Amino acid sequence: MRFEKHVFICTNQRAPGERKSCGEAHGLELVKLFKKLVKDKGLSTDVRAQKSGCLDACEFGPSLVVYPEGIFYGSVEVSDVEEIVTEHLEHNRPVQRLVIDFNKVKPTE
């Protein structure tokens, strides 16, 4: 495995008038903070966090996925990033409260 953890963070942006997108929320801020914390914690050799297009989890966004385990996180706030990096990326303990349950349809806000 090239990376022990490879994190893809949606930064997709839609045109005005279309449904809300992760990029329109704070996708890019999440990418910047993930990259900074991965570097600051000296995890860069084994962990890569980067931007991606739409992860098909818009209704749960802002969203991201961690591979190889394929765990999707939703409604991720900037204030959640440190916990995901420390708990999941560093210590392999997924942050259950943010894991998307795709069997549950999120109520429209």
Place this chain on the structure above:
Amino acid sequence: MRFEKHVFICTNQRAPGERKSCGEAHGLELVKLFKKLVKDKGLSTDVRAQKSGCLDACEFGPSLVVYPEGIFYGSVEVSDVEEIVTEHLEHNRPVQRLVIDFNKVKPTE
């Protein structure tokens, strides 16, 4: 696992004068063709192909990665896409001739 195969195709573009990027080559064309073939073959429920930012495999680009197995492909041409979709995504047989060996440094062209 939300997707049996999740394909991330680099479409990163650099400013003129910087080193060549996958997006500058034909990253977006690859994304379009992957999406079309996945749909045409009726694989959309289990397979997702999408664009991503830089995969840190620029010297082997145009590049993409298939998760959860974490197999990186490099020097992918538009003419290679059907083989990757049929062999790897549909029948779970990675296309070895295109798999990146990160222990090998690609000679500068």
